[in-house]
Amino acid sequence: MQVRSLSIAIGLAFGTIGACAWAADEPIQPITPAKQINLGMVELGKKLYFDPRLSKSGFISCNSCHNLSMGGTDNIKTSIGHNWQEGPINAPTVLNSSLNLAQFWDGRAADLKAQAGGPIANPGEMAFSHTLAIGMLESIPAYQAEFKKVFGKDKIDIDQVTAAIAEFEKTLVTPNSRFDKWLKGDKKALTADELAGYKLFKDSGCVACHNGPAVGGNSFQKMGVVAPYKASSPAEGRVAVTGKDADRFNFKVPTLRNVEMTYPYFHDGAANTLAEAVDVMGRLQLGKKFTDAENAKIVAFLKALTGDQPNFTLPVLPASTDKTPRPQPFAKK
Amino acid sequence: MQVRSLSIAIGLAFGTIGACAWAADEPIQPITPAKQINLGMVELGKKLYFDPRLSKSGFISCNSCHNLSMGGTDNIKTSIGHNWQEGPINAPTVLNSSLNLAQFWDGRAADLKAQAGGPIANPGEMAFSHTLAIGMLESIPAYQAEFKKVFGKDKIDIDQVTAAIAEFEKTLVTPNSRFDKWLKGDKKALTADELAGYKLFKDSGCVACHNGPAVGGNSFQKMGVVAPYKASSPAEGRVAVTGKDADRFNFKVPTLRNVEMTYPYFHDGAANTLAEAVDVMGRLQLGKKFTDAENAKIVAFLKALTGDQPNFTLPVLPASTDKTPRPQPFAKK
Numbered sequence: 001m002q003v004r005s006l007s008i009a010i011g012l013a014f015g016t017i018g019a020c021a022w023a024a025d026e027p028i029q030p031i032t033p034a035k036q037i038n039l040g041m042v043e044l045g046k047k048l049y050f051d052p053r054l055s056k057s058g059f060i061s062c063n064s065c066h067n068l069s070m071g072g073t074d075n076i077k078t079s080i081g082h083n084w085q086e087g088p089i090n091a092p093t094v095l096n097s098s099l100n101l102a103q104f105w106d107g108r109a110a111d112l113k114a115q116a117g118g119p120i121a122n123p124g125e126m127a128f129s130h131t132l133a134i135g136m137l138e139s140i141p142a143y144q145a146e147f148k149k150v151f152g153k154d155k156i157d158i159d160q161v162t163a164a165i166a167e168f169e170k171t172l173v174t175p176n177s178r179f180d181k182w183l184k185g186d187k188k189a190l191t192a193d194e195l196a197g198y199k200l201f202k203d204s205g206c207v208a209c210h211n212g213p214a215v216g217g218n219s220f221q222k223m224g225v226v227a228p229y230k231a232s233s234p235a236e237g238r239v240a241v242t243g244k245d246a247d248r249f250n251f252k253v254p255t256l257r258n259v260e261m262t263y264p265y266f267h268d269g270a271a272n273t274l275a276e277a278v279d280v281m282g283r284l285q286l287g288k289k290f291t292d293a294e295n296a297k298i299v300a301f302l303k304a305l306t307g308d309q310p311n312f313t314l315p316v317l318p319a320s321t322d323k324t325p326r327p328q329p330f331a332k333k
Numbered sequence: 334m335q336v337r338s339l340s341i342a343i344g345l346a347f348g349t350i351g352a353c354a355w356a357a358d359e360p361i362q363p364i365t366p367a368k369q370i371n372l373g374m375v376e377l378g379k380k381l382y383f384d385p386r387l388s389k390s391g392f393i394s395c396n397s398c399h400n401l402s403m404g405g406t407d408n409i410k411t412s413i414g415h416n417w418q419e420g421p422i423n424a425p426t427v428l429n430s431s432l433n434l435a436q437f438w439d440g441r442a443a444d445l446k447a448q449a450g451g452p453i454a455n456p457g458e459m460a461f462s463h464t465l466a467i468g469m470l471e472s473i474p475a476y477q478a479e480f481k482k483v484f485g486k487d488k489i490d491i492d493q494v495t496a497a498i499a500e501f502e503k504t505l506v507t508p509n510s511r512f513d514k515w516l517k518g519d520k521k522a523l524t525a526d527e528l529a530g531y532k533l534f535k536d537s538g539c540v541a542c543h544n545g546p547a548v549g550g551n552s553f554q555k556m557g558v559v560a561p562y563k564a565s566s567p568a569e570g571r572v573a574v575t576g577k578d579a580d581r582f583n584f585k586v587p588t589l590r591n592v593e594m595t596y597p598y599f600h601d602g603a604a605n606t607l608a609e610a611v612d613v614m615g616r617l618q619l620g621k622k623f624t625d626a627e628n629a630k631i632v633a634f635l636k637a638l639t640g641d642q643p644n645f646t647l648p649v650l651p652a653s654t655d656k657t658p659r660p661q662p663f664a665k666k
Contacts, residue, residue, distance in 0.1 A: 050402050058409045064392070069383050069650045076391045076660050084417035086663050261652045264659070273655045309649040316642040317402045319594045322606045326597070327409050330419050 027202065027211040030180040031096065031257065031307055034171045040150045045168030047146075047315045048161060054133050055126035056082055058327025062119070062165065066094040068310045071261025072172065077269035078233070082127035089235050090269035093262045095310075096255050098170045099214040105251045105267045107220060108241045112166035117158055130158040135325060137161070142318030174258055174307030182304075190304055197301030200294055205286050215256035215305060223249050223267065226287035229280075233268035260303045274299045360535065360544040363513040364429060364590065364640055367504045373483045378501030380479075380648045381494060387466050388459035389415055391660025395452070395498065399427040401643045404594025405505065410602035411566070415460035422568050423602035426595045428643075429588050431503045432547040438584045438600045440553060441574045445499035450491055463491040468658060470494070475651030507591055507640030515637075523637055530634030533627055538619050548589040548638060556582050556600065559620035562613075566601035593636045607632045 048054065052061040065079045065087075066072050072095035074080075079087035089105055097103065103115035119125040120133055137143045137156050147156045150164065179198070181189035190198070201207055210216040220238050223229045229249070238247035251267050265271040271280060278298050282288045290298065320326075381387065385394040398412045398420075399405050405426035407413075412420035422438055430436065436448035452458040453466055470476045470489050480489045483497065512531070514522035523531070534540055543549040553571050556562045562582070571580035584600050598604040604613060611631050615621045623631065653659075 052400075052403075053408075057413065059397070059407065059413050067385075069648055070385075071652070074392065075386075075653065076662055080390065080392050080662055084662075263653065272659060275655065311646060313644060314647045315402055319404070320408065320596065322608065326605060329409055329413055329417075 026183060027207045028179070028183065028215055029213045030183050031173050031175040031177070031213050033175055034098070034173055037171060038150070038167055041164050041167040042171055043315075044146050044150050045164035045166070046312065047143075047317055048165050049168055050315050051317050053136050053317075053320070053324075053327065054120050054128060056128045056132075056327065056331075057126075057329035059329055060126050062094075062116075065091040065119075065125075068094075068172070071095060071258050071309075072097075073262045075261075075263060077264055079125070081125040082123070085124045087124060089233055089267055090264065092254060093258065094169055095172050095174050095262075096214050096217070096257045098173065099212070099255065100217040100252065101219065102252065105235065106238050106241050107252050112169050113159075113162045116162035116165040116169075130161075132325070133161065134158060136320075139321055139324040140318050141321070146318075172310050174309060177257070177305050177307035179301070179304040180307065191300070193297050193300045194304045195301075197297035197299070200290075200298050201301055204282065204288055204290075206281065206298070209253045209285075210256050216253040217255040219253050220247070220250045221253050221285075223251050223284075225285045227284050229266075229284055231266075231268045232270050235267055237267070256302060256305055258306050258309075260306050274302055278302075359516060360540045361512070361516065361548050362546045363516050364506050364508040364510070364546050366508055367431070367506055370504060371483070371500055374497050374500040375504055376501075376648075377479050377483050378497035378499070379645065380476075380650055381498050382501055383648050384650050386469050386650075386653070386657075386660065387453050387461060389461045389465075389660065389664075390459075390662035392662055393459050395427075395449075398424040398452075398458075401427075401505070404428060404591050404642075405430075406595045408594075408596060410597055412458070414455070414457040418457045420457060422566055422600055423597065425585075425587060426591065427502055428505050428507050428595075429547050429550070429590045431506065432545070432588065433550040433585065434552065435585065438568065439571050439574050440585050445502045446492075446495045449495035449498040449502075463494075465658070466494065467491060469653075472654055472657040473651050474654070479651075505643050507642060510590070510638050510640035512634070512637040513640065524633070526630050526633045527637045528634075530630035530632070533623075533631050534634055537615065537621055537623075539614065539631070542586045542618075543589050549586040550588040552586050553580070553583045554586050554618075556584050556617075558618045560617050562599075562617055564599075564601045565603050568600055570600070589635060589638055591639050591642075593639050607635055611635075 049062040052059050052064070054061065060082065065074045067074055072093035074091050078089060079091045081087055092105060098112060101107070103109035103112060104118070109115035109118060117130060120128050121130055134156055137147070144156065147160055148154065151160045153160070178189045178194075182195075201210075209219060209221050212218045223231070223237070231249075236248055238250035239245065241247070259265075259274065263272065263274070265274070265277040266280075271277040275295055278295050279290060282290045282295075382395040385392050385397070387394065393415065398407045400407055405428035407424050411422060412424045414420055425438060431445060434440070436442035436445060437451070442448035442451060450463060453461050454463055467489055470480070477489065480493055481487065484493045486493070511522045511527075515528075534543075542552060542554050545551045556564070556570070564582075569581055571583035572578065574580070592598075592607065596605065596607070598607070598610040599613075604610040608628055611628050612623060615623045615628075
């Protein structure tokens, strides 16, 4: 304990060096702000993220289902797509998603750039096409000029669109949670109950999957290890990508960062509360029935994982022109 | 002209006094920033404006159809409501709506506060109820605390909700358009074509209805004065409020501020472009067929009416709690 106190003192004196020394003892590391970001690309990506003209209806943007006012999710069980279609799966948070080993619950996209094109062209989500999206953007001189400034090319293409959205999403990290302050040496940042919850989280084995800076997001695991999970969604997880039967019901472990804001929980959005999610995880993944008191302490710890939320000015989108094709929200086909 | 130049000099020296002297010659006055605003109420109202939990689905907020990234409109012909219902009328811009003589196209709400409760409880829009909205807000301690801080009462009620939204909306004015700079004495703020368009706008009679700081919004007028307008919407306008047959097809004259961003046009959203809108207005309201050159000049003038767009940080909404009723986007009833 004296050694650890010394390392805190060094941490306070020398900044990140000492903080890393402290965090190295723990299976969870602090979130760090995004580095090496192309600011021009971020500003363009922010506009695209908020632009519903990337959907057939002109009504659905990235932010509709990954709402940055609400923890980067839509806070509903499964998302609403074009023509009010019911989505097959719960929208994962975009916050800290740059830390994921892959994107989507089944990891079918290698990175944020590969993910960003998916919903635009998915008939059940934004129901547009990449060709139509490019046509929309090309019809607007202000977009043309901004793409040219950022990418130095005369023509807009979908690679530029997804690269810009991904660059913006890389900025959506949430440092400075109370837990991270504790990790960096501020012993008063957590209450006794929160600390007890963290100890339970480690000692019970939650941390086997929920570790690293994102407290998850870095492995695929079977949903229902000790006992089967009765999902309300038909999604089968990683098998859809690998074709291997062993990957059936394997899903990417979700990040627990900002988990207080990203309800409801699980890939099917079936758990409405953190208490319910902790109870199900304990029983099905660890074969452990947490008492109410234990559950409450773990939930208290989880609520200390909420960090600084995205902080930026709402973007103003360039207006359509006479040449811009109009959205088709109510078209029959 | 020397007298006018003198008044400009005085305007530059003495600020608004001189500017008013200049603008007094014109039927349109500059937009002024909002005054006497309750900042605490504005911040609360901003959250409510962006909170989709005021809808049954948890998906539709005020900002969905009055999108502050897109001129305070949704830029679609008629809006999308709960369960993808097609709205009966084009969503008017919320920008500068505090200057309107009444709210909605038919003026059925006296002011912004009276308007704000409408969409929440409209089965074709947000499909919620005031009681359910209050229940949602009361279940969230952070909202409870903010309402108490702003209104000093222990219970949240719908009057507080609509007052806060209205207070936020009062801040959504758009000063500093190039036309306003010209009005205030900056002769270089407009091009020769834009000035010629403004002269046509006045000389042709457009200004009879589109005048004042909002360039409209201050009277009800018949849609189709010289020749009938064949609307694609069943809306009958002001008669629905007054019951007087003389008010059939009387609609509130829309503001032309930021009109480049608030397409499509008219109460039924039938005109996709400004050129089309100017042509229809000329023929049906004034009995005048503008030449292509005249039309282009008027359009050029109209595009000079775009002012400073809302500039604020995207609000972060307080998370729901275990007690918060969950949204019902796909409920059968």
